[in-house]
Amino acid sequence: MLIKLSPDGAPGGDGPEPAARQTKPDEPPATPPAAPPPAAEIVVKAPKSERELELEKELDEERAGRKKDQVRVSELEDENHRLKEIPRPEPARRKKSSGPISHFLGWEED
Numbered sequence: 304m305l306i307k308l309s310p311d312g313a314p315g316g317d318g319p320e321p322a323a324r325q326t327k328p329d330e331p332p333a334t335p336p337a338a339p340p341p342a343a344e345i346v347v348k349a350p351k352s353e354r355e356l357e358l359e360k361e362l363d364e365e366r367a368g369r370k371k372d373q374v375r376v377s378e379l380e381d382e383n384h385r386l387k388e389i390p391r392p393e394p395a396r397r398k399k400s401s402g403p404i405s406h407f408l409g410w411e412e413d
Contacts (some may be wrong), residue, residue, distance in 0.1 A: 351359075
């Protein structure tokens with residue numbers, strides 16, 4: 304029994320050549336976009352009806368309301384985080400001494 308341990312593509316290997324593995328499938332050529340249909344121009348250029356204007360106004364109001372709600376939620380989350388945070392105690396104030404002997408005798412200066 305003969306076992307070959309060489310990597311693919313190496314002399315004596317059983318696998319395909321590296322160039323054959325790296326080829327891409329043929330891609331179709333890109334076609335330029337077609338001109339828009341005439342109905343699209345009419346829709347874009349036509350004046351807006353009262354109903355469309357009403358809907359746009361409602362949409363703007365809804366967006367503003369949602370933004371206001373999101374800001375309020377963010378503020379409440381920040382406040383919640385601040386209230387849940389455990390305050391750290393301030394470190395004890397060290398009193399100054401004028402030398403090793405004053406510390407030994409218990410004298411301290413402010």
